[in-house]
Amino acid sequence: MDIENRHIDLKGPDGTMLLRYIKETSSNEERSSIEAWLEADEGNERILLQTARIYYANNVQERIASRDPLAAYEKLERRLAKRVRRIWLKRFSTVAACVVVILGLSTLISYMRDSAGIGTPQYITLEANAGIRTHFDLPDGTVVYLNSGSSLSYPVPYDPKERKVSLSGEAYFKVAHNAEQPFVVSAFEDRYKIKVLGTEFNVQAYAGDDKVSTTLVEGSVNLEVRGESGNVSQRNLLPSEKAFCDLSKGEISVMKTNPMYETAWMDGKLIFKDTPLPEALKKLSQYYNVEFEIRDIEIKSYCLTGILDNRLLSQSLDYLRISSNIDYQIEAIKTDDSRGTNRSRVILKKRK
Known part of the structure; x- marks a missing residue:
């Protein structure tokens, strides 16, 4: 490939x-x-x-x-x-x-032709294709930027009490203000919720990952996470704060951050500043739709600093090779297309 x-x-x-x-x-x-x-x-x-x-x-x-x-x-x-x-x-x-x-969008539609009657919600699921980033407007005027391999579902019409959407992956929200109808982002079957009236924030909630992060750009949000034991934690965020949520423990930790680092993906950029390599590879994997395999465990201790601006995968890997003692090899994974999107594997090892 x-x-x-x-x-x-x-x-x-x-x-x-x-x-x-x-x-x-x-x-x-x-x-x-x-x-x-x-x-x-x-x-x-x-x-x-x-x-x-x-x-x-x-x-x-x-x-x-x-x-x-x-x-x-x-x-x-x-x-x-x-x-x-x-x-x-x-x-x-x-x-x-x-x-x-x-x-800029791959659409999966669930259109209920046999609706029970007027007012019965019809659920729409929008999915960003692997390697593609896109944005769209929700019926209430909220703007959503969807990262590669992410999906968002919402009902038409919304519930009268709240505008609830379900996210899998990463998205940036510019929420239209409505004091009478709060906007709620749900992930992991309601184990993680973000409630807002009108604000801008970024969310990472990829399936298979027990860590969720939310970065607030402006306004305010209320976070709620439910742990495996049923315990519930809540926390309000302030602008330029990033929350890390552990789904297994139901705990929330908060740190100051530069929102530009968290939202650069919307412009096709990846910004790293002393970022541990495993964390950087996770972003690269989502950005380019590839899998990374580390052959030398010492590489995991490396940190990455730099800006990748709308570059091809090979160019980004060349940057990694030039700036460190890392070499790479790209292998195509040959699988049945009917079972999902094919991904390539990138093997990383120390340069000899």
Whole structure:
């Protein structure tokens, strides 16, 4: 697998143009451009349909009184079915993943067609593709930046008492203020909760990791963690504070930090300052969608300082090799694509 191919910048219609096409408000020039894009590859049609699902799901409550959102979605399907498409054979079979680079988002939709009635929430799950970072607006106006390999789920409509979302991975939130309806970020099946009214903060809550961190940029948040024994700890954060939560013990510790270090990933940067190598490798693993294997245990005692700014994996590893006594080797892991996204392995060892 060629890791560098994950960073190729493909060109195509942006999300705004696609939404105008879905709503039948696009100009003749835009319509011709999108239809040419659809004809170029059958995978593009699937992406357009996924975008349509998001649009109709987010607007279902306003539209349900006047029209059936399923009928509107099926109308789009019929429009696409009438078109005569030319299919170009591609060398690679990862067309959908490449198109997601254009949109900045890989979407998994849970659309409940047999809703019990008006007001029954429909849950939407948005996922950032491996190696891709993206952002989007929630129905209440809250802006979410989603890091590589992360996902966020939320109901449409929100519960009247709170705006609750569920996170797996890393995300940055710019929460729209609403004193009557607090915003709640939940992780690990409600064992970790962040409650806010309107603020900005970063959260790391990756599945399989018993450590969760929250960095407050501005405003205030209330943290709540429930340990394995059922004990509950709470803590309020102040700006420029970072909280570390131990899920197994249900404990919270707080330290001062520079929020710039924690949020640089949104701009495609990684900033390290005397960062222990195992911690730095965890961020690199999430950023590049690779696995690291350390062959010489002495390497774990190293610390890393520097800024990696939108660099390819090979360039970042070269920086690591030049600045330390570490050598590396990249190996492709060949697995069944149906069982998940393939990842490469990076072997680190002392340079001889």
